[in-house]
Amino acid sequence: MPSPQIDIHHIAKLSRLALSEEEAVQYQGQLNRILGHIDQLSTYQLDAEPSAHAMPIFDVIRPDIARPGFTQEEALSNAPRRAMDQFQIPKVME
Amino acid sequence: MSLANSTIATLRQRLLAKEISPRDIVTDVAKAIDTQNASIGAYLSWDLEKALKEADQADVSQPLGGIPIGIKDNMNVIGEPCTCGSRMLAENYTAPYDAGAIVKLRSAGAVPFGRLNMDEFAMGSSTENSALGVTRNPRDLERIPGGSSGGSAAAVAGNLAIATLGSDTGGSIRQPAALCGCVGLKPTYGRISRYGLVAFASSLDQIGPITKTVEDSAILLNHLCGKDARDSTSLDVSVPDFTSALGKDIKGLRIGLPKEYFISGIHAGVSAAVNAAIKKLEALGAIPVEISLPHTDVGVSTYYIIAPAEASANLARFDGVRYGHRSAAAADLMEHYMMSREEGFGPEVKRRILLGTYVLSSGYYDAYYLKAQRARTLIRQDFEQAFEKVDVIVSPTSPTPAHKLGALKDNPLAAYLEDIFTIPVNLAGLPAISVPCGTALEDGKSLPVGLQIIGKPLDEMTLIRVADAFEKA
Structure with missing residues (x-):
């Protein structure tokens, strides 16, 4: 596994973080050092099956029956902005 | 003596003997917070009036009736803040429901009281990543309490709480318990519902108790475990009475000593304390086995x-729309997302979101994430093979005692490497407990050291048996 230089601006955009230029420089250096360490994994013969979880539980389903959830008021209670009993976001269409 | 200094076991006896009331306990805990929280900084907030009301209504005939339990600030308790130590949730979030673990506690009669400081979104091992305040180690106020459940451990160690809940993703219950000198138990993954625990790394996170004694740990665990339909990873297995493992001997029990864990680089005082602990276990009849x-x-x-890969996905929910910080400056939707998150998250959280996004991004998934999942299998298999030969595995909880505040501030990689003994346990989903095992001398100060005892999946009973025998010897 090579140690590529992170394109921090691209990753920040994917992460939805408006990093300052100062932060970008700092994180680029730190992440490259962390990845440099993580690259030790490439020196190992890793031929095991991948585990997503420690416990072998799969396909947990519940009965398809309606059950109580939040009321509209409860769901909206922490919204930073609301209008007409809905979440409000910046305009997306002209 | 203040009732805040007591254990659950003692308070329960005194409540049943009608010597004290739940109100007396909550009042004494609140007094301890009033006098000491300014210097220790364990709590971010507490609602005395609400707790007194609940204490007055508590049914002391229930197993935890009238016992106040401090809660790490990443578990939802209805009507209370849940900041996760972050600006993101500090301004305007009030929990609209109780977490699964809180429902369990309440049904046993306990009173959730107080919100405990933590590394932001549980990312860190020192509580210095909290955006909302500094927590200090009650054993030495110039030092970190560990983390991420630093407030939970500091409150117990400083007698600002009877017992608390923490959460553990890579050692966040065990390491602060070790550094502050209390008992911290991370149960098997799936033992306790994660519903209402704000997710950091979903395949690793687990709630557990931080207490003054092993007995209290067993008592609390009895009333936290069990299947919850709202957490699909919670296990549908029987819950034993964990207190029945107390007061038993450990003769003939095989104790695994991993040769990879007893290496140079461990603080000399920590090494000495842990080696003495192993001698003590031997004296109690346990058989050490090198593994x-x-x-x-x-x-x-x-x-x-x-962990960062899962975190980057979990923290995508903080979009400034449904809850959390919303930037006032954004002109369009993309800017709204980017600026709300930039303003709301602190440096360690951003670092991990960036790292997680990178390892999951197109072209790198196989090189990093898939490889890590394969390594995870090998780590779990290591434990499976070891547990064919031994009943428990012991190690230091942390390679060093508590650092001074700020010591690892600019070196995240060095801080990550300190989690070496606790992390594999989460990757394998195993239960583990940290119990105090003496002190290590640093700069003329005696600092607490923790002994980590790791068990087979779902075998918390043996952990409690060993830890209790060790503690009482």
Whole structure:
């Protein structure tokens, strides 16, 4: 596994973080050092099956029956902005 | 003596004997907070009036009736804040429901009281990543309490709480318990519902108790475990009475000593304390067995791929729309997302979101995430093979005692490497407990050291049996 230089601006955009230029420089250096360490994994013969979880539980389903959830008021209670009993976001269409 | 200094076991006896009331306990805990929280900083907030009301209504005939329990500030308790130590949730979030673990506590009669400081979104091992305040180690106020459940451990160690809940993703219950000198138990993954625990790394996170004694740990665990339909990873298995493991001997029990864990680089005082603890276990009749966990050295790398990857997905929910900080400056939707998150998250959280996004991004998934998942299998298999030969595995909880505040501030990698003994346990989903095992001398100060005892999946009983025998010897 090579140690590529992170394109921090691209990753920040994917992460939805408006990093300052100062932060970008700092994180680029730190992440490259962390990845440099993580690259030790490439020196190992890793031929095991991948585990997503420690416990072998799969396909947990519940009965398809309606059950109580939040009321509209409860769901909206922490919204930073609301209008007409809905979440409000910046305009997306002209 | 203030009732805040007591254990659950003692308070329960006194409540049943009608010597004290739940109100007396809550009042004494609140007094301890009033006088000491300014210097220790364990609590971010507490609602005395609400707790007194609940204490007055508590049914002391219930197993935890009238016992106040401090809660790490990443578990939802209805009507209370849940900041996760972050600006993101500090301004305007009030929990609209109780977490699964809180429902369990309440049904046993306990009173959730107070919100405990933590590394932001549980990312860190010192509580210095909290955006909302500094927590200090009650054993030495110039030092960190550990983390991420630093407030939970500091409150117990400083007698600002009877017992608390923490959460553990890579050691966040055990390490602060070790550094502050209390008992911290991370149960098997799936034992306790994660519903209402704000997710950091979903395949690793687990709630557990931080207490003054092993007995209290067993008592609390009895009323936290069990299947919850709202957490699909919670296990549908029977819950034993964990207190029945107390007061038993450990003669003939095989104790695994992983040769990879007893290495140079461990603080000399920690080494000495842990070696003395092993001698003590031997004197109690346990049989030490050298074992090997050959993939120990890839644990940290594996963790710092998997945990940030899961975190980057989990924290995508903080979009400034449904809850949390919303930037006032954004002109359009993309800017709204980017600026709300930029303003709301602190440096360690951003670092891990960036790292997680990178390892999951197109072209790197196989090189990092898939490889880490394969390594995770090997780490789990290491433990499976070891547990064919031994009943429990012991190690230091942390390679060093508590650092001074700020010591690892600018070196995140060095801080990550300190999690070497706790991380593999989460990757393998195993239960583990940290119990105090003496002190290590540093700069003329005696600082607490923790002994980590790791068990087979769902075998918390043996952990409690060993830890209790050790504690009482």
